[in-house]
Amino acid sequence: MGEHLDSMLSLRGLTRRFGGLTAVDAIDLDLAKGELISIIGPNGAGKTTLFNLVTGLDRPDAGTVRFEGQDITGLSPERLAAEGIARTFQLGRVFGNLSVMDNVLIGAHTRLRAVKPAVPVIGPLLELGLALLRPSSVKAEEERLREEVKAILARFGERLLPRIDQPAYSLSYANRRRVEIARALALKPRLLLLDEPTAGMNPTETAEMQALVAELKAKGLTILLIEHKLEMVMRLSDRVIVMDEGKKIAEGRGEEVRSDPKVIEAYLGHGLTGTAEQESAA
Amino acid sequence: MSSWLDYTINGLIVGNVYALVAVGLALIFGVSRLINFAQGSIYLVGAYIGWVAVVQLHTPLPLTIIVVAAAAALVGLIIERFGLRPLQNSVRIAPLLATIGISFVLDQLVMLTFSPNPRALPSQLPDVRFQLGGGTIGPLDLLIAGVGITSALLLFVFLRYSKLGWAVRAASQDRDAAMQMGVDVNRVNQAVFGIAAALGGVSGMLVGMYYNQIDTAMSLQATLKGVVAEVVGGAGNVPGAVIGSLLLGLVESYGVAVFGTSYRNLFAFLLLVVVLVLRPNGLFASARQAPPEPLTGTFIAPSRPVRIPRWALAVAAAGFAILPLFPVSFYVLQTLINAWLLGMLALSLTLVAGTIGQVSLGHAALLAIGAYTSALLSLALSVPVGLAVIGGGLMSAALGTLLISPSFRLRGHYVSIATLAIGEIVSLVILNWESVTRGPIGISGIPPLSLFGYDLISPSSVYWFSLAVIVVLALLQGRLLTSHLGRSFRAIRDDDIAARAYGLSLNRYKSLAFIFGGFAAGVSGGIAAHLYSYINHETFNTQQSILALTVVILGGLGNVVGAIVGSVALVGLPEVFRIAAEYRILIYGIVLLLLVRFRPQGLLGTI
Ligand SMILES: Nc1ncnc2c1ncn2[C@@H]1O[C@H](COP(=O)(O)OP(=O)(O)OP(=O)(O)O)[C@@H](O)[C@H]1O
Numbered sequence A: 001m002g003e004h005l006d007s008m009l010s011l012r013g014l015t016r017r018f019g020g021l022t023a024v025d026a027i028d029l030d031l032a033k034g035e036l037i038s039i040i041g042p043n044g045a046g047k048t049t050l051f052n053l054v055t056g057l058d059r060p061d062a063g064t065v066r067f068e069g070q071d072i073t074g075l076s077p078e079r080l081a082a083e084g085i086a087r088t089f090q091l092g093r094v095f096g097n098l099s100v101m102d103n104v105l106i107g108a109h110t111r112l113r114a115v116k117p118a119v120p121v122i123g124p125l126l127e128l129g130l131a132l133l134r135p136s137s138v139k140a141e142e143e144r145l146r147e148e149v150k151a152i153l154a155r156f157g158e159r160l161l162p163r164i165d166q167p168a169y170s171l172s173y174a175n176r177r178r179v180e181i182a183r184a185l186a187l188k189p190r191l192l193l194l195d196e197p198t199a200g201m202n203p204t205e206t207a208e209m210q211a212l213v214a215e216l217k218a219k220g221l222t223i224l225l226i227e228h229k230l231e232m233v234m235r236l237s238d239r240v241i242v243m244d245e246g247k248k249i250a251e252g253r254g255e256e257v258r259s260d261p262k263v264i265e266a267y268l269g270h271g272l273t274g275t276a277e278q279e280s281a282a
Numbered sequence B: 001m002s003s004w005l006d007y008t009i010n011g012l013i014v015g016n017v018y019a020l021v022a023v024g025l026a027l028i029f030g031v032s033r034l035i036n037f038a039q040g041s042i043y044l045v046g047a048y049i050g051w052v053a054v055v056q057l058h059t060p061l062p063l064t065i066i067v068v069a070a071a072a073a074l075v076g077l078i079i080e081r082f083g084l085r086p087l088q089n090s091v092r093i094a095p096l097l098a099t100i101g102i103s104f105v106l107d108q109l110v111m112l113t114f115s116p117n118p119r120a121l122p123s124q125l126p127d128v129r130f131q132l133g134g135g136t137i138g139p140l141d142l143l144i145a146g147v148g149i150t151s152a153l154l155l156f157v158f159l160r161y162s163k164l165g166w167a168v169r170a171a172s173q174d175r176d177a178a179m180q181m182g183v184d185v186n187r188v189n190q191a192v193f194g195i196a197a198a199l200g201g202v203s204g205m206l207v208g209m210y211y212n213q214i215d216t217a218m219s220l221q222a223t224l225k226g227v228v229a230e231v232v233g234g235a236g237n238v239p240g241a242v243i244g245s246l247l248l249g250l251v252e253s254y255g256v257a258v259f260g261t262s263y264r265n266l267f268a269f270l271l272l273v274v275v276l277v278l279r280p281n282g283l284f285a286s287a288r289q290a291p292p293e294p295l296t297g298t299f300i301a302p303s304r305p306v307r308i309p310r311w312a313l314a315v316a317a318a319g320f321a322i323l324p325l326f327p328v329s330f331y332v333l334q335t336l337i338n339a340w341l342l343g344m345l346a347l348s349l350t351l352v353a354g355t356i357g358q359v360s361l362g363h364a365a366l367l368a369i370g371a372y373t374s375a376l377l378s379l380a381l382s383v384p385v386g387l388a389v390i391g392g393g394l395m396s397a398a399l400g401t402l403l404i405s406p407s408f409r410l411r412g413h414y415v416s417i418a419t420l421a422i423g424e425i426v427s428l429v430i431l432n433w434e435s436v437t438r439g440p441i442g443i444s445g446i447p448p449l450s451l452f453g454y455d456l457i458s459p460s461s462v463y464w465f466s467l468a469v470i471v472v473l474a475l476l477q478g479r480l481l482t483s484h485l486g487r488s489f490r491a492i493r494d495d496d497i498a499a500r501a502y503g504l505s506l507n508r509y510k511s512l513a514f515i516f517g518g519f520a521a522g523v524s525g526g527i528a529a530h531l532y533s534y535i536n537h538e539t540f541n542t543q544q545s546i547l548a549l550t551v552v553i554l555g556g557l558g559n560v561v562g563a564i565v566g567s568v569a570l571v572g573l574p575e576v577f578r579i580a581a582e583y584r585i586l587i588y589g590i591v592l593l594l595l596v597r598f599r600p601q602g603l604l605g606t607i
């Protein structure tokens, strides 16, 4: 396993069972720094569950997760966020009553100086004190982060900037997805996990999102992407992993995977999911 | 030896009664993911209908049972149809608040109709006891066991073999799938509310007969016990609820045997807190099951808060500050002092329930902790009153947060149950810890408010003092809300999963919210103690918790100005309209229901 050493994320035998169902079944995966791997597979294949295991929202029944050489299996999501792992959610989880600005600022939460001291009792009380007294260093930090948020939002052109003070619940579906990505970028992630970032988007919006992900990749960000739109997967990915019923059934470069009979059968076996159909039609 | 058998029999009989309540709760939770806080009120209604039937109409026992079951079922159907069905598509906090409101309205209606004085409810059964092994058992025990077993059998047959029962089971397995398969969810809801209410009502009647006494305090107790049993068995799990109830009955009975009657409830609530912390999905669920609450969906109503300009707030504050300079009556000042004290509690609750989304139903416990601390500091240790009040606030912040911390892993309804239980535990500890709290006698002769050696006796000085305190607390809270902490609290409320994924530790921020909120509530309790000069374990009760909750909903969740406006409105308006004291709680309950239905974001909007 030469790859293992310089890989940013490596999964070994990762398994998660729900009752009788094995949602993620002994998955191995190595993601090198700067690489973009896509995970595809029919509905219910276990892709989101795999993300949950990597980001600490769920614990595996077996197997390990290593991030930059450290064993992070079973660590809490808040710890992993502090380590630089950011994700977006398939169904969209923006903070509905927070403004766009505040949503993205939450992304920068782990970088705030006030939250750094990890001493129990004293740390939180200091944080409360800083929030109430607000010395000039705290104000300056907040100001700097606000500028940074505006710069991140500017990547989405005029989609979000004019709505910066609006509550997230008032945004369109596509804009909420963008807010989620902006929030993830505000964390300054070392590893970014995107769960179907283009779900529910029209072709123009999808193309914009694809360009954005390409740009992030070009800047050297390490990305794990779940996506049903094969066109986008083929263009962006260094490698593709195909999952079905929890198992990894194929792995390789886009074209190789696409023509793999096992992959075609997995999609056919599930009666061609709606999204896969749209792709082949497109 | 024989007495142990007696305690076991007693535990099982009482457990049977709890089971009748808990099974209803489990059915309702199963199909609508809702903990029906009004279940105890139906139990109360059942007890009083039983009293009317037995004492006034002299019905024979079998007919009494049928009358009670039918009348209670009708109440259940009305609650479902008019209280909850209109809220089907609203935010998750709405039905929770609605059942709380309904429970208060029902309790008050019973109290107004029958007076709060206890009544005797004779059982109509011969007063004999049979020897059973080393213990004894009476006909009423057999009746309760018989009703329990018969109901369980009927329920089993209904769920197993009838079409509607099948629909109930389908809906509780997977509501969406059941709807797609054509299950009529409204009919299912009607069925479970009807059945739950019938069982609850009969249970109330049986308990009344068992102790030969009924009174309006039964309601809250029954809700709490039923919920404890249900949660112990695993929310939504009907057989689990039965086993949880029997277990609760036994734990209480043995606890009473060893420590005495006044500890009965303490055991029940400790059992609840232990189960919630160790196995939040109940004793029989696998510990790693997905949480029973939906993971997505909004908890509070989206809204845009009404922005009040700063100068307007400053003018209003100045207006209130100069009020005592005008010839206003003592009565007006007294009313406003009450509003300021309630306002401090509401500030605390609006932060905890509104800003960070932990709907606490035991908030009065924080008042009690502050009040006792301040009173004891000034009496026993001769601490100056001003410092003692601050000490009360700090103690409330520290102790309150520590007590609530087991509930930090919980969400939604579970937080409300846990806080309700913790509130009861505090009041029971105050009652039983005589060496410190002086137990049921209470604390008298608490010195009046004083500041820098000057006693604040005159109404206007007390008025200024409490106004100043609430203004300072409100300014601090406003500052907190505009900091990164306010943002973090609100993010946790809106979506705790996403918040954790971005590094927000729930324990840390919920603790900070309770510390900050606990301080305000403790200060309010401390000031109250020095104003009243006498307090006991009942001075700060659930009614105040509910009143504060109504204020918070009225003003808008998380809204600082709203909390104060709401307090002035709910304290002031009943005075303006000269509403008699006994109708007030009823009106608060109705106001809560109307708000939830028609203006869930409150007057000034959620922040
Ligand atoms: N908390 C849970 N409890 C029980 N089963 C679950 C849970 N989460 C996921 N599952 C099951 O695990 C399987 C994998 O689900 P997952 O959401 O990971 O699939 P997916 O590949 O992301 O599908 P999709 O493309 O539809 O998003 C599904 O059968 C799902 O029903």
Ligand SMILES: [Mg+2]
Pocket: A047, A048, A049, A090
């Ligand atoms: Mg998925």
